[in-house]
Amino acid sequence: MSDALHTTFHGIGVSAGTAVGPLVVVTPPPTAPADEAPTTDAPAAVELVRGVLADVAAGLEARAATASDHAKPILEAGAMMARDPGLAMGVETQLQAGKGPTNAITAAVEEYCVMFESLGGYMAERVTDLRDVRDRAVARLLGKPEPGVPTLSVPSILAAHDLAPAETATLTAETCLGIVTEAGGPTSHTAILAAQLGIPAVVQAIGIMAVPAGVTVAIDGGVGEITINPTDEETALLEERKKRRAAALAGGTGKGATKDGYPVALLANIGTADDARKAAEQPVEGVGLFRTEFLFLDRDTMPTVEEQTATYTEVFKAFGDRRVVVRTLDAGADKPLKFADLGPEENPALGRRGIRLGRIRTDVLDAQLEALAAAYKATGADVRVMAPMIATQAEAIWFAQRVRALGLPKVGVMIEVPAAAIRSRGILYNVDFASIGTNDLQQYTMAADRMQGELAELLNPWEPALLDVIAVACDGGAAMGKPIGVCGEAGGDPALALVLAGLGVSSLSMAPGKVPAVRTSLGLHTLTQCQQMAAAARAAGDATEAKQAVLEMADPVLLDLL
Amino acid sequence: MATRQVSIASSVGLHARPASLFVQAVTASGLPVKIAKEGGSPVDAKSILMVMALGAKCGETVTLTAEGDGADAVLDSLVELLSRDLDAE
Numbered sequence: 151m152s153d154a155l156h157t158t159f160h161g162i163g164v165s166a167g168t169a170v171g172p173l174v175v176v177t178p179p180p181t182a183p184a185d186e187a188p189t190t191d192a193p194a195a196v197e198l199v200r201g202v203l204a205d206v207a208a209g210l211e212a213r214a215a216t217a218s219d220h221a222k223p224i225l226e227a228g229a230m231m232a233r234d235p236g237l238a239m240g241v242e243t244q245l246q247a248g249k250g251p252t253n254a255i256t257a258a259v260e261e262y263c264v265m266f267e268s269l270g271g272y273m274a275e276r277v278t279d280l281r282d283v284r285d286r287a288v289a290r291l292l293g294k295p296e297p298g299v300p301t302l303s304v305p306s307i308l309a310a311h312d313l314a315p316a317e318t319a320t321l322t323a324e325t326c327l328g329i330v331t332e333a334g335g336p337t338s339h340t341a342i343l344a345a346q347l348g349i350p351a352v353v354q355a356i357g358i359m360a361v362p363a364g365v366t367v368a369i370d371g372g373v374g375e376i377t378i379n380p381t382d383e384e385t386a387l388l389e390e391r392k393k394r395r396a397a398a399l400a401g402g403t404g405k406g407a408t409k410d411g412y413p414v415a416l417l418a419n420i421g422t423a424d425d426a427r428k429a430a431e432q433p434v435e436g437v438g439l440f441r442t443e444f445l446f447l448d449r450d451t452m453p454t455v456e457e458q459t460a461t462y463t464e465v466f467k468a469f470g471d472r473r474v475v476v477r478t479l480d481a482g483a484d485k486p487l488k489f490a491d492l493g494p495e496e497n498p499a500l501g502r503r504g505i506r507l508g509r510i511r512t513d514v515l516d517a518q519l520e521a522l523a524a525a526y527k528a529t530g531a532d533v534r535v536m537a538p539m540i541a542t543q544a545e546a547i548w549f550a551q552r553v554r555a556l557g558l559p560k561v562g563v564m565i566e567v568p569a570a571a572i573r574s575r576g577i578l579y580n581v582d583f584a585s586i587g588t589n590d591l592q593q594y595t596m597a598a599d600r601m602q603g604e605l606a607e608l609l610n611p612w613e614p615a616l617l618d619v620i621a622v623a624c625d626g627g628a629a630m631g632k633p634i635g636v637c638g639e640a641g642g643d644p645a646l647a648l649v650l651a652g653l654g655v656s657s658l659s660m661a662p663g664k665v666p667a668v669r670t671s672l673g674l675h676t677l678t679q680c681q682q683m684a685a686a687a688r689a690a691g692d693a694t695e696a697k698q699a700v701l702e703m704a705d706p707v708l709l710d711l712l
Numbered sequence: 713m714a715t716r717q718v719s720i721a722s723s724v725g726l727h728a729r730p731a732s733l734f735v736q737a738v739t740a741s742g743l744p745v746k747i748a749k750e751g752g753s754p755v756d757a758k759s760i761l762m763v764m765a766l767g768a769k770c771g772e773t774v775t776l777t778a779e780g781d782g783a784d785a786v787l788d789s790l791v792e793l794l795s796r797d798l799d800a801e
Binding site for chain 2: 230231234235236237239240262265266269273276280450451
């Protein structure tokens with residue numbers, strides 16, 4: 151390889167760890183060319199497109215045969231679409247009308263998509279499958295490789311503009327050594343998935359798509375560094391870091407605490423009963439955030455109290471006497487429910503979501519609380535129920551009364567709205583605990599949409615303004631003698647975790663894969679050091695300076711954990 | 713040609729899982745089965761896209777037709793399938 155190609159650049163590290171391997175580029179989908187020659191020989195064109203659709207189906211079926219249980223149905227659904235006689239008929243009509251093959255398939259697919267989108271719910275989701283089949287067929291017709299994540303025959307590093315949920319369904323840590331994307335942010339789907347799977351990942355890596363496939367790339371998902379064609383020396387250094395990291399992580403599976411014994415509970419974020427079973431096997435002190443949305447999304451009718459009770463019981467049982475903090479349904483215009491849709495909103499993040507929806511659809515909230523109470527009675531578990539999107543004391547009182555009336559032992563609130571952070575004292579007077587959702591708290595503090603990758607700079611969790619808001623919330627907690635935890639992505643950062651502990655946070659909840667690094671980091675520093683770091687971070691001019699200041703004060707071993 | 717009429721029993725209509733189960737049963741029968749809504753033109757019941765595009769709701773009547781050996785038995789079993797609330801099962 152030529153020296154000209156040897157470069158190093160930076161993105162945002164979102165999943166710690168290092169990796170070296172060949173680059174596999176996720177091809178963007180092609181579009182049907184506008185200047186495509188019209189079809190003159192319709193029977194021949196029909197034959198051609200049918201053949202291509204059969205090839206697409208066969209390709210998806212072959213991948214489904216070796217895919218994981220999770221990915222299999224997604225791939226099979228795609229194959230079923232590609233083999234669908236209704237699609238073939240639609241394409242045939244378009245070809246007979248004179249459209250060229252790629253435009254014919256695009257038009258036929260769009261016809262179904264328009265129809266399905268208008269039907270909503272389950273049908274609207276099939277639109278993604280259909281468009282995926284279209285992209286694959288158009289690529290084949292143009293003689294290009296199929297778009298999306300190719301089969302990784304050797305362990306590789308994946309580069310993409312961004313990854314859709316369906317595209318990440320087939321990834322495993324065995325074949326996917328690392329992920330680098332040009333778009334996305336620290337709280338994007340890619341970042342969260344990579345952290346869950348323990349795959350090192352860097353987002354906002356502008357320029358990665360210009361690197362040719364097959365080139366060797368080294369990435370450091372902690373600091374966000376990417377090296378193209380690394381020298382032997384650089385690879386050796388990275389390998390050395392990997393070993394030191396493994397050594398640093400090898401210590402301990404006990405409870406989280408600072409070097410001088412100040413306890414900081416280390417908890418898992420979970421979203422399903424399956425997550426609960428897996429997380430319960432890990433050395434975590436319980437669940438700090440059980441997102442219950444999975445029971446409600448993608449359904450035409452509300453899950454019954456019995457069905458909910460069965461799921462909650464399963465989750466509580468998995469954790470025995472360890473705590474399980476349950477967040478009640480957090481839905482709204484951004485995560486609409488078919489059976490409780492209040493209609494589209496101009497600003498869904500600022501609209502009737504979380505507890506605001508719960509106060510309108512009390513039937514949905516009450517059914518969930520009833521199920522939680524039944525599961526609590528059946529298991530006697532350490533259940534703590536909290537509401538999302540609390541902004542006022544009145545909302546907290548309203549929620550707490552409903553929870554306590556059912557005999558549930560502990561009630562809390564999420565602090566995601568700056569108003570709740572600023573007025574945490576009054577809110578905590580009425581509840582037993584609070585948990586800070588740093589992702590939403592940051593989006594609302596900075597007035598920056600967390601899904602907008604281009605605003606990533608405003609969404610850096612080291613932002614001193616965010617730390618100030620967290621500090622104010624913690625002051626209220628200390629005054630009331632009530633515990634405050636953190637359950638956003640920030641809590642899983644081994645350096646930021648020190649700052650949070652210094653601010654007075656008493657529990658950190660994160661993807662279970664992040665717990666060991668945070669545990670080691672806490673054990674290397676005293677509470678006084680954490681408090682000094684928190685003060686230094688808050689005194690910094692911006693996020694970069696804040697992180698820099700903390701890293702300079704930290705034990706050198708911490709650098710290996712990033 | 714065998715013909716049957718049946719009212720859709722699934723609470724979500726002939727969508728999603730019920731549609732998928734129906735199409736799988738038709739495909740497994742190996743017979744050319746068509747399905748139509750009242751007043752609509754019949755479509756290939758082997759096509760999940762066309763079956764879902766029918767938009768048959770709970771309580772709506774559909775007409776099934778089939779030709780070939782065992783057409784009556786196949787339609788009887790499909791009628792039985794559509795008469796159940798497949799989404800609840």
